[in-house]
Amino acid sequence: MATKAVNPETRRSKLERKERAILDAARAVFVEHGFDGARVSEIARRAQIGEGTIYSYYESKAELMLAVLQQFWDGLTREAEAVMASVAADGFFDRLRALAQYHLNILILNADFINLSFALRRNNSEVSVSRDHLRQYVAVFDRLFLRGQDRGELRQDAVLWQARDIFYGSLEYSGRSIEMTLDSDHKVREQAPVVEQMVALFRSHYGVIDKADAKDSSMFDQLAQKLDQLSDKFDALSERLS
Amino acid sequence: MATKAVNPETRRSKLERKERAILDAARAVFVEHGFDGARVSEIARRAQIGEGTIYSYYESKAELMLAVLQQFWDGLTREAEAVMASVAADGFFDRLRALAQYHLNILILNADFINLSFALRRNNSEVSVSRDHLRQYVAVFDRLFLRGQDRGELRQDAVLWQARDIFYGSLEYSGRSIEMTLDSDHKVREQAPVVEQMVALFRSHYGVIDKADAKDSSMFDQLAQKLDQLSDKFDALSERLS
DNA sequence: GGATATACCGAGTGCTATTCAATTAGCCTT
């Protein structure tokens, strides 16, 4: 009956299309209802396949969730890299600010999702997969930090793992506080101080100390000089106008 | 048939005893199997009551879990206070070290439990209860920090919420890293550097600045003065133009 | 000691993830 002329899908392409459909549907349903609240039947319906079919792609609901989470973390990694690349200035602290902003925002928007990444660990033996994807994500920070050290913007004796723990840990905690405390209208507004404080902390704790006080004072002198010049220009302008 | 002479339990005491039995059994089973893995029937069996009886004490499995978590966090708060009180020296940094050590250890030992505190939030509307108990726990840190400021050990311009986020956030993240990376033999060993780095961070970032920096401030004063002058000129000009 | 209220029980209910025997669809050989 069916004409083969309409370029029927190959076996492979069909599988890939269905897998994507399942993953997309699953993600939507998980986000909407959480893990326990999500019905496998609803995922199947949205992906337009039979309920049993899901189980020929994934062992269980938990493993399906894991696949969704992998996709999620991979996306974050890619986006985080993109955000960093899009910062005009290539200094460490500007990029750190951009990364912190991005990360905090993600944390607040996907809080439940991220919690599930860790909460799911107990049920399933396939932990390592999720762990690797998480590692890839934090590696974005690691690269930034090491580059900052190479460029001489950060102290050589700074401890990477501590910096990483502070960065991601504090942001996660802050994100949870913001998410728990405020209504959705205020969420965006309250993010700025968190990010700024984080950058300030990194600047003061991991930023290079200027070689000597001499340099410090010379920098102050430079600023003072610039201000004086500005003041002079101002006077000139002022005079000309009168 | 039953003799009343054997000092039968009063109605109230019996209820309390059963409630405790349920809570203890539930805690054990939840720790052992996680939330989803825990069978209500097993909790009932261990508490030596009928399965249905549990539901005359708690609305649902989730609410029972919540009660267990409350007990858990209350215990932590009490123990944390005790740990702080037991430190011989009453200086801020020694107490901070003790609190960090205690907290990190708890995090590693009860990782799943703590994850559940946050993961459970979605399912149940009775969130606020858990939130209050959590607040009480972090208040231990807040009191310590404020006292440190009062005693002049910490900078007056330090931001409490940021310090809190860094303290609990970093430790939580570190704890998870330790828990995920290492086998149980190494867990204890790797805690020390985390705690020490945390204390060092607080010392350098929030500790009072040595008087020697007077020079710095005088330079700042100079700059500020120049800016003020410039600002005045600006105002004057501005006024003249209008 | 009987009436009444309260606590307790566990067999049933309803809902869901998961399985599996039957069916369909793509692919390959001739």
Added chain:
DNA sequence: AAGGCTAATTGAATAGCACTCGGTATATCC
């Protein structure tokens, strides 16, 4: 193009769980 073969798909059946409810035991009151 037909037929056979394999892999993919299906949804009705299964199994396991949280939770309910009618009935029973137990304490309290008069």
